[in-house]
Amino acid sequence: MPESAAGPAEVLLKVDGLRITVGGERTEAVRGVSFEVRRGEAVGIVGESGSGKTLACRSVLGVLAPGCAVSGGTIDFDGTSLVGLPRRGWEQLRGTRIAAVFQDPASYLNPSYPVGHQLAEQLRVKHGRARRDARADAVRLLAAMGLHDPERVYRQYPHQLSGGMLQRVVLAIAVSGDPELLIADEATTALDVTIQAEVLELLAGLRAERGLAVIAVSHDLAVIAEFCDRVLVFYAGELVEAGPTQAVLHAPRHPYTEALLRVASVGSWERRSLAVIDGQPPHVGAELPGCRFADRCAFATQQCRTRPVALTEQPDGRSVRCRRVDELALSGAGAATAAGAAS
Template identity: 80%
Template structure:
């Protein structure tokens, strides 16, 4: 176990059609306000009124069980929701411009330049028929209008920046010739080749072994420091969020139920669900050969619940918890929690496995 470390936050607003140039460091880059996302062609609501901000150079993490709405929220920011899913309410503002109903041409100009993404399985995002250098240089030629020679030089330099040894050789290799860690570095090189202001990382380190995972996290930290890159990271691994992120958003059943500085939220959670996540993320009791679990199941997507959506699984539930909607309430020091008993109950952080 280790104690959670607090990272200091580092780090424009206009209107529609095209997204305008960067603002000053430490200004708000992304504002998501009251986001609602429906699935099954509008028959069920999977993200319910989620709001958060990301400042320039800041890393914000999203955690929660599968199906909690984490990836749908991120894909809404990227404008790449799956078929049958749609933003049904709220707003997404990037550098002062609305991303909701942004024209397709504007999205093509935005993605790969000012907003980029990396996902869990890098091999699935690379064409096995082309060398990684061809795919990296193609991105540079399309997004940065580089000449063939400039794209080659910049591509090799990017691969070297990503910590790949013998980058010229890697540039000429095909995806199947590289390991998973090397592929993730190649995908990162492609993602940052357009010099983005925001990187969305959805389970970007999940498939990597712990040594390579640590190297990729160090690489992301260096990109933030060198380029002022803001990061929106989704992960089931709380140790990854601890290492990378300044603030954390805890999702449950489509709602944001707790938020605040990462170290403070995970050291001293104020929502019973956050405490339960920390508990099940620990190593369990190996003397009894048991692992902790959260009893019960999340409510089905789209089901109407009048009170707290975690009530059926909560050890602290009372009649008040079920009596009506529970707002996300400020709890001081940049924290907020969606729990009517947050001031009454005492929870403890379980720590995170390094």
């Protein structure tokens, strides 16, 4: 946790009014999203598939797929504007100050080279290490990622390593340049649960030691709950709720957050009731006059459907996009144990 006596850390990344279009000018998949990440802070993004969470992350990395483009808003990384940044500018940021890990580590490594070479190459090319130093540093980094017998791992090819080992290698490459911001997009989703726990512990250690800020995207609320200081809830391209993780998950204020919590695995092993959210989210880019969640919301009124709803700052420091935020009493994760988690 990035707690310091000096109060909140300085803002590292500031995204303001971000809009991203996909497959043509008209289809807006991210619709005016704003958030900040402070130095050393872990911010989680949750939402269903198609909610725009991955697009938002990719725009911060400058790796939007062809056909996708930032159509509005600003992204500021420590004083540098990332929207429209030329290639040379990206080269100085990506892989050094901003790094990323994704769900499928195997597809980010070259299958024809030993993994250690790929890590050492990064150290040589990006960070100017001499060949021999790069090798020694690479082995030490692999060891620091908790890899058993790093000398041997150094010489192994991607196909010889398990998913958890590959994800550690990719993490080693990501943190090799001592980045300030790490984007982890479903980075532990494909891992076995015991390995996921180890990788999350590794990430927590990296944060503590290096003051690394992390944006973690996951569909698994429990992973976010464990790892992140703050959480952003995306729905159909918009931010619907944001705030401190424990507060949001234990006392959600947007009906969608409540619905997500109801269907999520909450780590309770009693036979849980399998709740569902009825209906489907609106099509990507659909233009609706009112709240985008209204059709699936149990609390929606006529007004909700006809007039747009703004994201409003709440007195408790959270932001909620709901017209009825002050009237609704919503329940969070594990109301029974809420007392134990109120911290």
